[in-house]
Amino acid sequence: MHALIDLYSDTKTRPSNGMRTAMANATVGDEQAGEDETTLKLCARIASLLGKEAGLFLPSGTMANLISILVQTRPGDELIADAQSHIVSTEAGGAAAIAGVSAYALASPHGIFDAAQVARAIRPASRTSPRTAMLCVEQTTNFSGGAVWSMEQLRSVLDVARGAGLACHMDGARLLNACASTGVAASDYALGWDSVWIDLSKGLGCPVGAVLCGTERFVGDAWGWKYRLGGAMRQSGVLAAAGLYALDNNVAQLARDHENAARIWRALSAHTLFRFDPPAPQTNILRFAFPGAEIDNVEFVDLCARRGVRIRALERGFVRVTTHLDISPDMADAAAATMLSAACELVRRKA
Ligand SMILES: *Cc1c(COP(=O)(O)O)cnc(C)c1O
Numbered sequence: 001m002h003a004l005i006d007l008y009s010d011t012k013t014r015p016s017n018g019m020r021t022a023m024a025n026a027t028v029g030d031e032q033a034g035e036d037e038t039t040l041k042l043c044a045r046i047a048s049l050l051g052k053e054a055g056l057f058l059p060s061g062t063m064a065n066l067i068s069i070l071v072q073t074r075p076g077d078e079l080i081a082d083a084q085s086h087i088v089s090t091e092a093g094g095a096a097a098i099a100g101v102s103a104y105a106l107a108s109p110h111g112i113f114d115a116a117q118v119a120r121a122i123r124p125a126s127r128t129s130p131r132t133a134m135l136c137v138e139q140t141t142n143f144s145g146g147a148v149w150s151m152e153q154l155r156s157v158l159d160v161a162r163g164a165g166l167a168c169h170m171d172g173a174r175l176l177n178a179c180a181s182t183g184v185a186a187s188d189y190a191l192g193w194d195s196v197w198i199d200l201s202k203g204l205g206c207p208v209g210a211v212l213c214g215t216e217r218f219v220g221d222a223w224g225w226k227y228r229l230g231g232a233m234r235q236s237g238v239l240a241a242a243g244l245y246a247l248d249n250n251v252a253q254l255a256r257d258h259e260n261a262a263r264i265w266r267a268l269s270a271h272t273l274f275r276f277d278p279p280a281p282q283t284n285i286l287r288f289a290f291p292g293a294e295i296d297n298v299e300f301v302d303l304c305a306r307r308g309v310r311i312r313a314l315e316r317g318f319v320r321v322t323t324h325l326d327i328s329p330d331m332a333d334a335a336a337a338t339m340l341s342a343a344c345e346l347v348r349r350k351a
Contacts, residue, residue: 009324010257012324022244022245026038032227056223065086069095072195073101075101080135081104083108111138111144135157148182173197176251204250206242256329260331264286264335268340271343297319
C-alpha cells in the first residue's frame with residue numbers, strides 16, 4: 001500500500017524547499033501602497049509574459065474573474081460563457097451575487113464553443129433584454145477535460161465579440177499548460193483579450209495567488225475593486241516570491257505533468273470500460289466516463305480513495321484526474337493500476 005496519490009486537483013501541491021527558501025528571503029514592503037518590490041516584479045513579469053501593459057497580484061483566480069467582471073460590466077448586464085466554465089459553474093455565483101451580472105451559458109463538448117454560438121447569444125439592444133456585455137473563455141477548459149483553444153478558435157469568437165463591442169475576458173488559470181502543450185506563446189493566446197490572468201496555485205505549484213493583466217487603465221480600475229473586496233495586501237512579497245520562483249523553475253515541469261496524464265491515459269484507454277472525453281489528453285487533465293451501466297462514477301471515486309488514489313467525480317457521470325508537480329511517473333503508473341483494478345472490481349461485483 002503506497003501513500004496517498006492525490007490527483008483530485010493540481011492545487012494539491014506543497015511548496016518545495018526551493019520555493020520556501022525563496023519566500024523566506026523575499027524583499028518586502030507595503031503592497032497596498034505599491035511598495036512591495038517583489039510583488040511589483042512579479043506583476044511586471046507576468047504582464048510581459050502575457051503581452052499586457054500591467055498586472056495585479058490577487059489572492060485567487062476566483063477574485064481575478066470577479067474583478068474582471070466588475071470592471072467591465074454594469075449590474076443587469078449579461079456575460080457569455082460555457083456552461084461548465086468556472087465562472088458559471090462555481091465561484092459561488094459571484095458574478096450574480098456581487099456584480100449583478102447574469103450568464104448566458106453555452107453548451108459545448110469540451111468547453112470550446114464557436115463564433116456562431118456567440119453570435120446567437122448576443123442580444124440585440126432593446127428596452128427589455130439584459131445588455132450583453134462580456135465574453136469569457138477558459139484556456140484550458142477545466143471541467144470540460146483540459147482542452148486547449150486553438151489560435152483560430154480564439155480569433156473567431158474574439159472577432160464576433162469585438163464586432164458587438166463586448167469586453168473579452170480570458171480565464172487563463174491554466175494558460176501556461178496550453179502553451180506547454182502547443183508551443184504557442186502566452187502573449188499570442190492573450191492577444192486581443194482585454195483581461196487575462198494566470199493562476200499561481202495550480203500547475204505552477206505556489207501556495208496562493210493569481211496575477212490579472214490588462215491595460216494600465218484596466219488594472220487601475222481593478223485596483224479599486226481589489227481593495228474594496230479585501231484583496232489588498234501588505235508584505236505580499238513572501239507570496240510573490242513563490243510566483244517568481246515558479247516562473248523560473250516550474251513552468252518547464254508542465255510538460256512532465258502532461259506526459260504523466262498521457263501515461264495514465266495510455267494505461268486505461270485500451271480498456272473498453274473507460275470512455276475518455278476529450279478522447280486523448282491535451283494537457284494535465286483527463287476526463288472519462290463509464291459507457292457500461294455497471295460502474296457509477298461516485299462509487300468508483302470512493303473505491304479509488306479507499307485504495308489510496310484521490311480523484312474527482314464530476315457531473316453527468318464524469319471523473320476528472322489531474323496531474324501536477326508532486327506527481328512522478330511512478331505515481332502516475334501506480335494510480336492508473338489502482339483505477340483499472342477498481343473499475344474491474346466494480347464490474348465483478350455487479351456480475
Ligand atoms: C481554479 C480555477 C479558477 C479559480 O482559481 P482559484 O485560484 O482557485 O480561486 C478559475 N478558473 C479556472 C478555470 C480554474 O481552474
